[in-house]
Amino acid sequence: MAQRRVGVFGAGGRMGATVCRAVAADPDLDLVAGVDPFHSGLELSRVADVAGIDVQVSGDPATFLEAGVDVVVDFTGADAARENLRWAAAHGVHAVVGTTGFSDADIEAFRTAFRTSNCLIAPNFAIGAVLMIRFAELAAPFFDTVEIIELHHDGKIDAPSGTAVHTAERIAAASSEWGSDPTTSMIVEGARGGRGAGDIRVHSVRMRGMVAHQEVLLGTTGQTLSLRHDTVDRTSFMPGVLLAIKAIDRHPGVTVGLDEFLDL
Numbered sequence: 475m476a477q478r479r480v481g482v483f484g485a486g487g488r489m490g491a492t493v494c495r496a497v498a499a500d501p502d503l504d505l506v507a508g509v510d511p512f513h514s515g516l517e518l519s520r521v522a523d524v525a526g527i528d529v530q531v532s533g534d535p536a537t538f539l540e541a542g543v544d545v546v547v548d549f550t551g552a553d554a555a556r557e558n559l560r561w562a563a564a565h566g567v568h569a570v571v572g573t574t575g576f577s578d579a580d581i582e583a584f585r586t587a588f589r590t591s592n593c594l595i596a597p598n599f600a601i602g603a604v605l606m607i608r609f610a611e612l613a614a615p616f617f618d619t620v621e622i623i624e625l626h627h628d629g630k631i632d633a634p635s636g637t638a639v640h641t642a643e644r645i646a647a648a649s650s651e652w653g654s655d656p657t658t659s660m661i662v663e664g665a666r667g668g669r670g671a672g673d674i675r676v677h678s679v680r681m682r683g684m685v686a687h688q689e690v691l692l693g694t695t696g697q698t699l700s701l702r703h704d705t706v707d708r709t710s711f712m713p714g715v716l717l718a719i720k721a722i723d724r725h726p727g728v729t730v731g732l733d734e735f736l737d738l
Contacts, residue, residue: 477504480719481543483558485531486513486521489549489572489708494522496712497547503719507541509533535561545719548573552632556580563587568722570715571595574636585728592722596732597636599714603688604732606703607641610690613699614649617692622670625679625687633678637688639670640731645690646672 480497484490485508497505505518505527513521514533521531529541535558538546545568548555552575562569563584568591576584576595584593598604614620624638650672657666667677686705691698705711714732721735729735 477502478719479504479506479542479544481505481507481509481538481541481546483509483535483546483548484550484554485518486510486516487549489711490547491522491524492708492712493547493549493715494518494524494527496709496716497719498524498527500716503716505529507532507537507543509535509537538567539565543567545570545722547571547715547719552576552580559584559593560587562593563589563591566590569593570718570722572599572711572715574639575632581728581730588728592725593728594718594722594725594732594735595728595730596714596718597640598686599711599718599732600686600703600705601714601732601736602710603637603686603703603705604714604736604738606688606690606701607637607644608733608738609701610641610692611644611648613692613701614645617649617694617699618651618653619693620645620652621667621675621677621691623677623679623689623691625681625684625689627684627686628680628682630680633680634668634670634676635678635686635688637686638676638678641688641690642670642672642674642676646670646674 480503482490482493497503508518508531510531511533513531516531518529519527547570548558549572555573622638624635667675670676689702
């Protein structure tokens with residue numbers, strides 16, 4: 475089987491560089507192009523610290539076509555990713571996306587656009603985090619109350635995280651019967667967090683020294699259940715990214731969440 479040819483949007487960013495290194499180290503994949511307007515003209519081996527890769531970073535996605543990419547990976551920002559995904563769909567290139575911040579309207583637009591290639595949009599590529607969400611979904615019908623606490627590094631600009639939003643949606647779909655909030659006096663505005671799907675409370679922490687963490691707390695009479703996942707290094711996302719790159723052609727259209735790729 476021929477190696478799958480991979481291109482990376484945002485190749486010089488922290489996540490993009492991590493993706494480049496993971497792809498380059500996988501014998502079944504071939505890192506053939508990187509696009510990043512902030513690092514255009516530099517050698518990919520330099521900006522992503524990937525040894526033995528003779529590829530120059532470009533600012534133009536047309537480079538992906540010239541390199542014959544099969545799949546592009548995007549861990550940029552929501553505004554850039556919208557344009558990147560439109561480009562991938564228009565050119566029949568598969569896309570694996572870890573960027574968050576898309577609206578429901580964005581997702582529907584992607585579903586309309588991806589007709590000749592496929593797209594995976596995953597709020598979290600850490601397999602442990604995907605399992606945590608699934609466990610919370612399974613537990614939800616047996617508990618009366620639930621809240622989500624997500625904790626991220628101090629460079630994350632959106633809140634709550636895409637993972638927390640996705641978790642609330644999955645839990646809300648699994649159970650709609652929750653105890654009422656007893657709070658009648660709000661001493662500090664926002665102390666009870668924001669309201670996600672199903673009015674599930676979501677609390678966001680932004681703190682230097684953290685990477686990505688989430689805890690789902692479920693409670694009922696006489697007991698609580700805590701489900702927590704901790705990412706201590708960005709490499710934790712790479713097994714899920716590599717799995718998605720290799721399986722993307724078997725999942726038609728747009729898929730949201732890595733679950734389907736794991737048969738969960």
